[in-house]
Amino acid sequence: MTSTFFNDELLAEYMPKVRDVTYRTFRPEHLDNFIGLDYYGSKSMSYQDRKQHINFQSRNGPTVTVFHNRTAIAIFGTFIIWDGVGEAWAVFTEECRRYPIAMTKGANAYFDIITILYGLHRLQITVKKRDERAVRWARRLGYIEEGLMIEYSSDKEDTYMMRRSEWVD
Numbered sequence: 489m490t491s492t493f494f495n496d497e498l499l500a501e502y503m504p505k506v507r508d509v510t511y512r513t514f515r516p517e518h519l520d521n522f523i524g525l526d527y528y529g530s531k532s533m534s535y536q537d538r539k540q541h542i543n544f545q546s547r548n549g550p551t552v553t554v555f556h557n558r559t560a561i562a563i564f565g566t567f568i569i570w571d572g573v574g575e576a577w578a579v580f581t582e583e584c585r586r587y588p589i590a591m592t593k594g595a596n597a598y599f600d601i602i603t604i605l606y607g608l609h610r611l612q613i614t615v616k617k618r619d620e621r622a623v624r625w626a627r628r629l630g631y632i633e634e635g636l637m638i639e640y641s642s643d644k645e646d647t648y649m650m651r652r653s654e655w656v657d
Contacts, residue, residue: 494550494605502601504593511594514551514563516543522560524581530642542579549574550602554594556583564595566602572609574602576652595629599652611652616645626650 496513503511512518516539519525525538533541542563545551551565564578576599584591603611613631615622631650640647 494601498601499552503597504590506587506590506593508557509587509590509594510555511598512553512555514546514553514565516546518553518560518563519543522563522579522581524560524562524579527581528579532642545577550605552594552598554584554591556587559583561587562591564598566606566611568606572607574606574608574611576611576613592625592628599629603652613650613652614640614647615650616641616647618645623648 494513499511499513519539519542525535525542528538529541545567546563546565549566549568551563553560554562554564560581561583562578562580564576566574566576568574578595580591599611602608612634613626614637615626615631617623617636626648630652632653633648633650635649637647637649639645
């Protein structure tokens with residue numbers, strides 16, 4: 489499903505230039521030393537299940553690994569649900585918090601790229617209600633809440649459905 493137009497050359501040209509940060513098209517071997525898996529999914533998921541889940545998602549839409557000095561610090565992608573509709577997802581390490589501007593600029597550039605390449609009219613995300621920092625960041629990225637899904641996550645947490653809006657400041 490990943491577009492042949494979505495590649496390292498495209499990322500090098502259109503992603504923001506940040507010292508010591510590079511963006512690469514995701515490959516399964518990027519998970520080999522990625523410590524962000526500890527923060528992904530429910531607590532009951534095994535490490536192998538988390539890797540399989542990310543690999544599955546990456547096969548269903550464009551996915552990027554963010555490196556800082558050759559260390560993978562984030563993976564984000566979009567699951568293409570059907571023509572024109574995608575659901576973005578992300579996995580971060582704690583190190584990402586040291587680079588808020590780079591991560592925000594990178595995420596916005598990525599969303600713009602995939603919206604154009606895949607002709608998306610809707611880009612949505614789910615964010616756990618209790619994760620106030622993630623909700624604030626999603627709003628900063630231009631997402632607005634559409635509704636609250638009760639016990640939606642695998643660990644039964646309430647989760648916002650949010651969509652990207654070009655009219656949000």
